[in-house]
Amino acid sequence: MRSTEALPALQAASSPERPWVREWRLAALDLARCFRGWHVWALLGVSDIRLRYKRSRFGQFWITLSMAFFVAGIGAVYGGLFHQNIHEYIPYLAVNMTIWTFISTSISESCSAFIEAAPYLRQEALPKSTFIMRVLVRNMMAFGHNIIIIPLVFIVFLYAPSPVALLAIPGLLLVLAGVFAASISLALLCTRFRDMPQIVGNLLQLAFFVTPIMWHVEQLGPNAYYIKVFNPFASFLRVVSEPLLGHVPAPETYGTVLVALCVLSLIAWPVFAKFRSRIVYWL
Template identity: 30%
Template sequence: MDSMQNAPSTEDTQRTSQPAPVLALLPETGVSYIRHAWQDMLSGMKLARLGATLGWLDIKLRYRGSILGPFWLTASTAVMVAAMGVLYAYLMNMDVHKYLPFLTFSLVLWGFASGTLQDGCTTFTSASGLIHSARMPYSLHVLRATVRNLLTVAHNIPVVVVVFLWFAVVPAWSWTMPAACALWVFDSFMATFLLGILGTRFRDVPPIVASTLQILFFVTPILWAPELMKTGQDWLLLDPFFPLMEILRTPFTGDIVNAAIWPAALGWSAVLTVVTFALFARMRARLAYWV
């Protein structure tokens, strides 16, 4: 009886005779690249609250122990506007009442753009600890950097408000304002994503971006108004920063937006989106090994 109970059953014999499962590692194809990249972005958007919290904590840790904290940016922007506004208005023979609001809004926008691009180069390398220790979507780290830069530029908004109230600037309120703000946030997210990938793979990207921004600061109409160019203003559309700044700066300063500005801004945004998504889909599986 005991021997019959200890004898293996037919099911046990069949189970033990079956071969062990084999894990087949197959290379990704073009469709799987796109599917995984899209799933990563969707997963990052689902964790938007976590990304915003991490961006807020970055700002708190950056200025921990400081008296004014990020409001040092507000003070430095106010001093820069007051010093440069009167001087450049005199040098370019422009009305201070019209030039100073233009310069203030331009410097704030450029500060946000340049800060986003420079910070975007180290998006993944600065988050290498989280990437190696936790399984998180890469888009979450991009969202974290975007929120961090949005909070930084928010501290310069009081300077714009004070200057606009002082010179009685009345914005041309229309639907283009929220659309332009949404496009700025979307483009900053995509630019951070693109430079984060390139900066992770090629460590020469951050100094290249810094040098390029120094040149574009003087080429793009920031210190000087586009109206100073009597001819050849259409060539400014080849500068991706110019249409993006005009769609937001022009309605806030009360001017009329040129008809070619919005198509150019949307065109540059489409190019940025396609290049970023294609590069991320191809390089997503390698990012963890590069950081």
């Protein structure tokens, strides 16, 4: 009887787990522990915002004031430059800038996610994905402050939202999933190669100008199709901004977002599984 019970253990010992299977299992365990311990990254993200605006009279609302001044200044200049109706252009700009700021800042700050977490990672065996979620939490808080500008601008310019605006919620979830997948890959690469944050910053600046944030995609004429389909930043932006502006995103917009999300996930998961255990040695 004892020999029968011991047989599975002997078989397991004689057939050791393959390295790639172990890496993927540990990566999945890391993510599971991260989401079970959600209070850790939530507290870290809130603490980051508090420290950033400590002893400031306006506190976190400096984020909102900065965005409001930017939208007012750029809206007045570019509205005249592009010969746009100011009552339509400034709501368009406010929505796009609020969403773009969240996307670009989250990606940019993810480059230093593990580097900032070095004191924690050297002392505690915390899930590595916890520090990606930390970046997302603090940027979601900033997004929550900035989004206050949108209803204020709608009221000032008598811009009435429609029920279609509810589609912005699933759009925002798609954006969060895309940013999370991109952040994992970039955080690993930037921890290993310290020149990468500068490259990412330059690419984000380029993406800002080729993405319809301050201009309408229709202004490109026949070339608008390529921006809609082949620019993933434009598609992630539009799945949130268009519902808020009263338009249903086109099916190809959702298609581009889903394809980009699959590609980002297929890159992020193997990279995270392979190099997760080496992060501490790169700090």
